[in-house]
Amino acid sequence: MMDMAYTVHGEAWTLKELFVLPNEYVYWSIQIVMYPFMTGLVAGAFVLSSLYHVFGIKRLKEIARFSLVFSLALLPVAMMPLLLHLSQPLRGFHVMMTPHFTSAIAAFGIVFLTYGSIVVSELWFVYRKHFVLTVMELKAKRDRTSLENLRLNFNKILTLGAMDISEEALEKDHKATKYLAAIGIPVACFLHGYAGFIFGSVKANALWMTPLMPVIFIMSAVVSGIALCILCYVVTQEIRKFMAKRKMSRWGKDPKAPSLEQLQGAEQGGVAIASNYLLYFMIGAVTLEVLDIIFRGYTQVKSWDILGTVIMERKFVSLWIMQFGIGNILPFIMMVMPGRTVRRTVIACILVLFGVFMMRWNIVIGGQAFSLSFAGFMHYQLPIIPQDWETFREGLFGALLVAITPFVLFWGINKVMPVFLDDKGIPSSVGSVPNGAKASPAVD
Numbered sequence: 001m002m003d004m005a006y007t008v009h010g011e012a013w014t015l016k017e018l019f020v021l022p023n024e025y026v027y028w029s030i031q032i033v034m035y036p037f038m039t040g041l042v043a044g045a046f047v048l049s050s051l052y053h054v055f056g057i058k059r060l061k062e063i064a065r066f067s068l069v070f071s072l073a074l075l076p077v078a079m080m081p082l083l084l085h086l087s088q089p090l091r092g093f094h095v096m097m098t099p100h101f102t103s104a105i106a107a108f109g110i111v112f113l114t115y116g117s118i119v120v121s122e123l124w125f126v127y128r129k130h131f132v133l134t135v136m137e138l139k140a141k142r143d144r145t146s147l148e149n150l151r152l153n154f155n156k157i158l159t160l161g162a163m164d165i166s167e168e169a170l171e172k173d174h175k176a177t178k179y180l181a182a183i184g185i186p187v188a189c190f191l192h193g194y195a196g197f198i199f200g201s202v203k204a205n206a207l208w209m210t211p212l213m214p215v216i217f218i219m220s221a222v223v224s225g226i227a228l229c230i231l232c233y234v235v236t237q238e239i240r241k242f243m244a245k246r247k248m249s250r251w252g253k254d255p256k257a258p259s260l261e262q263l264q265g266a267e268q269g270g271v272a273i274a275s276n277y278l279l280y281f282m283i284g285a286v287t288l289e290v291l292d293i294i295f296r297g298y299t300q301v302k303s304w305d306i307l308g309t310v311i312m313e314r315k316f317v318s319l320w321i322m323q324f325g326i327g328n329i330l331p332f333i334m335m336v337m338p339g340r341t342v343r344r345t346v347i348a349c350i351l352v353l354f355g356v357f358m359m360r361w362n363i364v365i366g367g368q369a370f371s372l373s374f375a376g377f378m379h380y381q382l383p384i385i386p387q388d389w390e391t392f393r394e395g396l397f398g399a400l401l402v403a404i405t406p407f408v409l410f411w412g413i414n415k416v417m418p419v420f421l422d423d424k425g426i427p428s429s430v431g432s433v434p435n436g437a438k439a440s441p442a443v444d
Helices: 030-053 058-074 080-085 089-097 104-140 146-159 167-200 213-246 260-299 304-314 316-336 342-364 389-393 396-416
Strands: 014-018 376-380
Touching: 030 058, 030 080, 030 104, 030 167, 030 213, 030 260, 030 342, 030 396, 058 104, 058 213, 058 260, 058 396, 080 089, 080 396, 089 104, 104 146, 104 167, 167 213, 213 260, 213 342, 260 304, 260 316, 260 342, 304 316, 316 342, 389 396
Parallel strands: none
Antiparallel strands: 014 376
16 A cells, blocks of 8 residues: 655745644635635725716726726635635635535625626726727728737627717616616625625634624725725836837827826826825724724633733734834824825825735734634644645745736736726727717716
8 A cells, every 4th residue: 555645735934933732723824815805896996987977986997997897806716715725726716616604605606796897897887888889980990900800709708789978878877787786895804804794703713703804804904905906007107108108109190098197187187185084994994903902902811821822912912003003093194194296196195005914914914923722823834835736826926927927917907998088988009080980978
């Protein structure tokens, strides 16, 4: 009989100290940190887009469309950390095919499919006019290439046969977008709130079990989503400004391409108002987190001896310095100081994203930092250089794979649904409206 080497999941990155039960390891690694982080970005990006669609904040018009498309790019990645973490990832699709409410993770199927349907439907109403105009433009061309024929047929499918772009039809699209956005806000919050519900309902873990956990997750999700959208929006606008300045590609040939001044004005206006809402949600998120810690310390429950050691000693640097200090207090000061600039806002957004990530890290990893015996501690060592498939998917490179994927998807989606459209509903780099199309106002 052949001897088979068997490694316990978590043994490769767990260090034990004092009395720890033999079967205890840090089972939930970096991918379970990435899971609530990525789902939070999805919810936060959608909430930012809904501020324009539902509440009519005009200055958020352009960044709202950007956020909605980015939310779609983030959506498939929400499941990616779980699929990488599972030993048999194909079983993960059973949640989508057989959703039910007997458990929080099983309910994910219903919530995820509902939210995905809302985002796709809202995007269709937002970009329906663009699809129709693209079809008309390509039809007007006499000598079409194979790629243009492919684009024509693809956009025909995307129109779903609805070719009417009259003002009355576009007004109906606008109303449908507003209703879907209003419905999508609680669904987006529930999408991420259920992740906090999973942690908060684990009775065996003293750090996780609190009714505030879902609310804390939701508030920090909105913070991270808005921060990421602001950051990516500014980077994209800077690239467009560079192209406009250097007159690169087709920008120099297009007389109707946006000027450098127009791009700067749109960037400053959108970032200024979005950063204000980021500030408001930051205050709520930090207040809830600090309130939870104060409540635990005041009530002095039985588990506070070990929790106090973890919070005040073992995780002092990652919690109080990295999460609250660098990730919350510092960006808060940067944004409330007078004379806020786009550059300072971008730096603050990077720090905010770092703070939210550390919040997820401290909850997931910090919750496993102590033994169930309350007499020992476990330390997590992130696998940097992968030795096998497990240390790859549960290590640094696995986390980077999850982090990079949304940007690749966003690049592809932007080819079909451009995030920057002019007032006529066509990409700002395109010069004219195709023949036969009515120049009615764009509806976003």
